[in-house]
Amino acid sequence: MTTKPFAALVDWGTSNLRLWLTDSQGGVLAERQSAEGMGNLDRSAYPAILEGHLSALGAESDLPAVIAGMAGARTGWREAPYVETPAPLIGLFQHAVIPDGVTRPVYILPGVCQRENGRYDVMRGEETQLAGALEQGLDNALFCLPGTHSKWAMVEDGHIRRFSTVMTGELFHLISRQSILRLSVPEDADAEADPDIFNAAVDAALAPNFALTSTLFSIRAESLLSQGTKINAAARLSGLLIGAEIAAIQSDLRRYGKAYLIGTGKLTRLYARAIARAGGEAVMLDGGLLVRRGLLASAFSLFDHEFKE
Incomplete structure (x- = not known):
């Protein structure tokens, strides 16, 4: 690896884990994927799994990691409380949490919730893909994320105004x-x-x-x-x-x-x-590209915020 990694970007879902080492431009230097999703893990297992994948890629011990998805759920590694709609996509990093049991800088990004009466809803992971779409200039758009539980999200002025989950x-x-x-x-x-x-x-x-x-x-x-x-x-x-x-x-x-x-x-x-x-x-x-862009944008904001403090 000739280019020094800027960060480890991690999409940690219910069923799978995807991890990328990227440079400061978002270029992928190395990547790993496994079936070690939140649904298969005890809380105590997260630190060793993350370190195992980073070690396999030769990541230095002080390389920071930014994580999106179900690792931040209540039953995940550490709960990252939901940000309520209208949720600013560019400011998600401000609500990141630091989990226990780590020696390197690790940040878990929050999900987004909606508390409208009769339209209560939650998402974890999709908001980071939407943040990646914002990086592409899509600050006013209708998004659909097909899946077992599809998501529809209305983004206006860079905010998730409302969304719905369809089963x-x-x-x-x-x-x-x-x-x-x-x-x-x-x-x-x-x-x-x-x-x-x-x-x-x-x-x-x-x-x-x-x-x-x-x-x-x-x-x-x-x-x-x-x-x-x-x-x-x-x-x-x-x-x-x-x-x-x-x-x-x-x-x-x-x-x-x-x-x-x-x-x-x-x-x-x-x-x-x-x-x-x-x-x-x-x-x-491309959902994989978007989640990396969203994670990278949060990484830049987190590290800049950290250095300023």
């Missing part, structure tokens, strides 16, 4: 594996394989007076009445669920005109297609 991915799993629709949706089904079926289901969900709960059983009925005709129940179920999610956000989509999708893979492509069906433009962003 579409989890609902798909529960319905396709534990409801009567399990008899119609094969476990290895590919919702992306039949775009026409998916598109028609999205269009149905976007139509006026659509009711999801009274439409779902039609998937089972169609498989019973198809008389040997091959149908893709996974594509229809996915289209109905994602379409219903997009329908709920349609007024914001019309206002912004486009949605920035943070993610990769089949699920993100399905969201992009559904957004287009709703008349919006989907712009893909």
Whole structure:
């Protein structure tokens, strides 16, 4: 390694850990990834795991680390209390906490919460990706982060004004594996394989007076009445669920005109297609790049703040 690392940037989620050594320009010098996510760890295990990965990369003992994600949850390494909306993305570093059991400088960034009556919500990790998008100049935009629990966030003037978590991915799993629709949706089904079926289901969900709960059983009925005709129940179920999610956000989509999708893979492509069906433009962003940019921006602010003090 010819360039001296500036910091270790860590995205510590529920299932996985990703760590990068970067220079002061954000260039990746080395990286590690493992399945040592928060969901698999006792609190006492965090220091040794972090040091093990840094040692494997040859990081010096005084190299600082900045961490985003579930390491800052209540059941993580050390709780980093939520910042309430409207949350300034550029100021997240001010609420970072220092965990116990470390010999190097380590900072854990906070999550963001929303306390609106009836719209309580929380996020951890996604706010750092949004901070990375802010570094790209996206200070007024609508963002979607597809996943098991998708996030929609409205950023205005560099602040997360409001956001919502949608359990579409989890609902798909529960319905396709534990409801009567399990008899119609094969476990290895590919919702992306039949775009026409998916598109028609999205269009149905976007139509006026659509009711999801009274439409779902039609998937089972169609498989019973198809008389040997091959149908893709996974594509229809996915289209109905994602379409219903997009329908709920349609007024914001019309206002912004486009949605920035943070993610990769089949699920993100399905969201992009559904957004287009709703008349919006989907712009893909690299989530890994954004989280590094957000972490790096916090690192610069933290170290500058530290040196001034």
